[in-house]
Amino acid sequence: MVDLQVRPQVRVDTSPSRSKRGLSVSWRIIKPLIAIALFLGIWELAPRLGLVDEVFLPPFSVVSEAFVELIVNGQLWEHLAASLSRALTGFSIAIVIAIPLGVAIGWYKPVAEFLGPILELFRNTAALALLPVFILILGIGETSKIALVLYASAFPILLNTISGVRTVDPLLVKSARSLGLPALKLFQKVVLPAAVPTIFTGIRMAAASSILVLIAAEMVGAKAGLGYLITASQLNFQIPNMYAGIIAISLVGLTFNGVIVAVERRFSRWRPQN
Known part of the structure; x- marks a missing residue:
């Protein structure tokens, strides 16, 4: 006899892998932004703290x-x-x-x-x-x-x-x-x-x-x-x-x-x- 019973489909949850990929992409974007922010912060603070002459390197x-x-x-x-x-x-x-x-x-x-x-x-x-x-x-x-x-x-x-x-x-x-x-x-x-x-x-x-x-x-x-x-x-x-x-x-x-x-x-x- 042919078994006509419908078996439930098993779905593999891929949400963790997707979230990991999303975090990886986000981190790849954030890393250069952090470096740029640090550079601009140093540029802003160095003249104001007197580390360089503000006349020749304005904030x-x-x-x-x-x-x-x-x-x-x-x-x-x-x-x-x-x-x-x-x-x-x-x-x-x-x-x-x-x-x-x-x-x-x-x-x-x-x-x-x-x-x-x-x-x-x-x-x-x-x-x-x-x-x-x-x-x-x-x-x-x-x-x-x-x-x-x-x-x-x-x-x-x-x-x-x-x-x-x-x-x-x-x-x-x-x-x-x-x-x-x-x-x-x-x-x-x-x-x-x-x-x-x-x-x-x-x-x-x-x-x-x-x-x-x-x-x-x-x-x-x-x-x-x-x-x-x-x-x-x-x-x-x-x-x-x-x-x-x-x-x-x-x-x-x-x-x-x-x-x-x-x-x-x-x-x-x-x-x-x-």
Whole structure:
């Protein structure tokens, strides 16, 4: 006889594991916030306790007031827009040029042999060392600053793209070729996805380099930009404004990095997330 008795379903309670995961995620978020709070607390107390000269390092609250004032009167937006337009233009052109060139050099040996010596020559030349050359050739306007950002951003992307393409697992390539994939599909389905993490490492390095180089260029010759804001504030002894400009640069760098990480995750959805 067939037993038609309905047996109760046993449900496994996973709430403890979920709560542990929730606590782990919360702690990962709280830890950096604690570190930032400690840093800002030390910044606030050190001048007030006389550990450092308050004239040269104002308390964080004073710098925050200056930061808000620069936002309200529009000065910060003006300088931020000038810096972002230069940085994003040079950075975008570097991505468009460096990634295809890096793929060609990494995949085709004749291209690598032809361009290798000139790349070795220029990659060991610091971008800031060429700043006077860019100014002499391109002038003191926007073109020289964008060209400098392009130069500083191109090499990290280029070198990491070459490395990413060359370190693709040969077994993956052989398997794809054995399945009859044409060259274009091989790049699209195998080589580029495998090289994406290394390429984005170069893009993140290039983003940081582009901001640092641009700020240095704006300190030398510019009438607007965050670098100009810092230098002008220092010369006019507006020390809180100077630190406000430095904070703005830090926030721009964090935003750049966050956007790039989000884009990398979008292109690396096939990878297991930690």
